[in-house]
Amino acid sequence: MMGTTVGPAALLTGLRRLTASVSIMALLSANPLAAQAVDPNAIPRGSPLDPYGTGQSTASDPYGRTNQVPGSTSTQTTVSTGSDTYQPVSVGGTSSSDANGTNLTMPGFGPRLGQNGLLDMESVQVKRPATPGEFETWVRDVTGRKLKRYGSDLLIASARDFAVPATTTIPPDYALNVGDTVSISLTGSIEGSVEAQIDRDGRIFLPNVGSVSLIGVRYRDLKDRLAAAIGRQYRGYDVAVSLSRLRGVRVYVTGFANNPGAYSVNSLSTLVNAVLAAGGPSAGGSFRSVKLYRNGAEVADFDLYQLLRKGDRSLDPLLQNEDVLFIPPVGKQVAVIGSVNEEAIYETRPGESLADVLALAGGPTNVADPSRLILYRLDDQDSVGSRQIDRALANAEQAQGGDIVQILPQGTLARSLDKQQAVVRIEGEVNKPGNYYVPPNTPLSEVLEMAGGLTPRAFVYGTRFFRESVRSQQRRSFLEAVEQMEVTLAVAPLTDSRLGDTGDRQTQAASARTFLDRLRQKEPDGRLVLNLAADTTALPGSLPLENNDRIVIPPLVKTVGVFGAVYRPSSFLLEGGKPLRIKDYVQQAGGPIRGADRGNIFVVRANGSVLTRNRGAMNARVLPGDTIFVPVKTQSSSVWAKIRDIAQIIGQFGLSAAAIAAID
16 A cells, blocks of 8 residues: 555545444444454353353343344243242343444343443342351341441442443553454544454554554554554544443452352453452452462452452452452451441451451540450350450450450440549639639539639529539439339320210320320439528538539529419519518419419429428418419329329429429
8 A cells, every 4th residue: 555645535435434334343243342252142151141140142132132123022031040040130121222323122131231332230130249147147146236247338239330430541551452442533634533443363444544453552552553554644634542442351250259150341340340240259258368360370369358448459450351260268257346446247367366357447446445355255166255355465366266356435434533524614603704624523612713703693592503413313213204104104094084085085195195205305404402591692612523513603583483374474573571472472473273283383492492382382481583383283183193293303303494384
């Protein structure tokens, strides 16, 4: 062809003819492996392209699909292999077109290709994820915790698309080989584009240019190679090249894989891509060793933990055609529980210690006991022994199969008050309110001194003292009371004749349940009632303080509130002279209404204490800040009597009068 002058129009015509030729070839076979000496209808047995293990294809498409033309039909069959029978599972039965416009209709099962010609992993019918192994079941029975093998979450069915995407960047060192498709675009004195697949001789053919050998050419050198070949005939043009489709390679995943078999992947796939596409290791397979054999020799041994725990894929090798991946049996397994960053079952390699296992678990949490761990080790087949090991000696203790390592929490340990530093909050009528950090056993008098003492308007009797330890104790007692109420309601027959018919009883029961639901939403405030005289001017200075204590000293109030079932609920100003009695202020509010429960009137004092009628509340003298409450009378039944009793409990917990009002 040297010395022959060919015009731009002739080259463009040749490029168009070549494009049409490529499209026709794609229609005949969409398999990027078609250029290799492989029967396009022979699908490796057990591969995801033959999900039911037949080793055959009922379709002309090498990916197990039926290439249909208008008017043709497809069928589904039940395939039996040995003792197993597999029913085809529909994956949608949708139609699509490949990059060359070929209509590819899937018969309802089998994988499909995307528009880029690569295998769509979502359409691959694979087995379910690996079932729990015997060690996982044993750990669950011993510890009561459902622990998974570390790494198994990566293999869930919804994340099975581990193939290299078609849009991935081609590395500069990528060596072209048989089956790769090269896309060429020309601009300038000649214009056009063409796609050409490297044939089995390692060449592509360009009209008016001839054959160009590309086998073994690095991707970074592809443009220069093609430009040099075209430049022998033309001048004044620009060329752009890319790889539109990568060749396929067939590899074998064997050993203890969840789905062993032959897999077709693209030429940029690595060992990890193939292993994960096969569902990863089975319950009896190793995560710590995946061996790669090429031409009968071992060329790599990859530890999946390097990727899962360290994010390191530097040793993850690219695959070549006919590579064999072997997953050995699982190694020694150790369960790690307690205050670690990830509780799970971990596989160990020979020589790894308990400290190495803790590192695999992400290390201890911030609240873990730094001094020790508990080791449960199999003494024999019938018992589990335990012993305490110093964390500093964990490096010297070799991990053994069946070990259970527990890290105890330290942050939840209750320390004695003599060793607790305290942050105390004091606010209200003091000269310098704020948060104060004090040593253990600091008395209240010292904090008051730090806060600059009380102001002249301080109402010491009404001081609200909140303590976390008291709140926790109140919460426990409160929940016990609510549970007792729930049991009473559940077993009460509600057959009292005064409750009326069945409908009334059901209404009462529903109301009681609603009441219990409201109770569960209440939270004790942890108020500690101080035993102070109404006219006191000093707080108990010897009271030792605890961490998170909160002290609120209000200003002096000179009012009394009357609320509930009275004609005129309101607050009254205390006048000078001798204080009136509780009953006098009830009368000033109009007195109890007809539905009032006169026998259960109570008073909440400013210091948080509760005074009931049975303790002489009606004849008691009022004190500043008193709240008088007249409840509504409820029907007399054993159930509602029990329910009313909770009012006294809540009052003792320091809840507000509004909360008590909601009970009655």
